[in-house]
Amino acid sequence: MMVEEDLKKLILLRLESWPPNVKIALGSGEELSRDQLIEFVKQGGPLGEEIIAMQLRYMRSMKTGFPHE
């Protein structure tokens, strides 16, 4: 449980390093700000969990090499 909390903090730190005005467009027509992404991670829920899972895969790929290389 402690490890999960540490990972969440690490991912939050990574997201907080993005510029505050960054805008993320979704193909569904919505858009998200950096702070909204951070809030989703803090609150949990499906999107928060999806962001955490994808960040972990991304960080692992940075270490082991990206797929399809």
Place this chain on the structure above:
Amino acid sequence: MNKILLLTRADHEPKINYIYHWADEVIEFADDNNIAKKVFSGKDANRRNFEDFVLSMKPRLLILNGHGGETVVGGQNDAPILDMNNVHVLKGSIVYAVSCRCAKILGAEAVRDDTRSSFIGYSEKFRWVIDPAREATPLKDRCAEPFRQFSNTICISLLEGKSAKEACDKARQHGNKLIRNYGTTDTEDVNQAIRFLLFWDMELLTLHGNPDATFN
């Protein structure tokens, strides 16, 4: 099936307008290479035009740009042009849908019991970074450019005659190259967001059906 490209693109709101303009390069490539094509843009991107053309001309390659869901790809104003009720018209086709989540159920259904077809799409929401100051001129948005390149690599590869799997592999390879490029020129914090979201899209890219299907 006929060696014809059918491309649909909606333009009814600012985000979908990005994808609309990304298709310019694909249309230009088809023109430059004398590839027969039909483009339904804006209000012409509707179900009636789509079905009439597919049933009468049987295009081998379809590139669909619009909002989507697990069982639908939309046209103008998000009115469905393809869903579970007319997905059977795709038999024998190669489809690339730049559309959220449609690979999850619709894509699988499109190729069911059909060894000739393939369907490329995204299993979750397709995402990209935008510069709000460039929203009115999507092709000048530097933040969105790597996402345009990634998606268009699939389109151009298919038009070049590469197989569905080769097109996906080439796009992912180009995506990896872009991630590295945006990593070594990290003069702007926004590059961190670009790298991560590009990786995310690459992970969500899904191919159903025949991986060896080609436009030739």
